[in-house]
Amino acid sequence: MLLTNYKKEIFRAECNPEFQSVHLKAYLSDNIEKVLPYLNTALGGFAYYRDPQAVTFKNNGRLITVQGNEIAINALKDIDEANKVIRWLVDEINNTWENKDSIEPSYTGSPKPNIIDILKYLPKTNCKKCKTPTCMVFATRVAEGAFSGDNCPELEPEIKTQLNEYLSHFSFEE
Secondary structure (H helix, E strand, O other): OOOOOEEEEEEOOOOOOOOOOEEEEEEEOOOOHHHHHHHHHHHOOOEEEEOOEEEEEEEOOEEEEEEOOEEEEEEEOOHHHHHHHHHHHHHHHHHHHHOHHHOOOOOOOOOOOOHHHHHHHOOOOOOOOOOOOOHHHHHHHHHHOOOOHHHOOOOOHHHHHHHHHHHOOOOOOO
16 A cells, blocks of 8 residues: 555635635645556546656546645535545555556656647637637637537537547547
């Protein structure tokens, strides 16, 4: 067992206290840096960082970042969900470590769509019908996996199909 104990802190965002979601920060008793490349492979890391070493996952609309001595999870519904997700993640960390001999470590994140490439498909009218202020912001949300071509009411069906085909080459959720 690699990770034996942690101390958690559950809180609401100070910058926007009316948000209903909670965040969790777990301070780990053991440094788990050596499992991160294996965890990146096992859970399909969205982003992998070398200095300081960390891996970020996208999971059901939330971001989970795991570092050597700390875990941060955002966009949790409530304390019960926070507790459930951290228990799941601790199990994943320990299972991954126990099975590391059969896992090829990965030191890179998954490929991401290019914002400018996405923008090339958009009408560039900044119409705001998609509820974003500009097509550039819309393209950024698409690159993050929050939107797809279906969220742009101004896209012609053929262009929407082309954009969604381009996006199909990327993984946005685990």
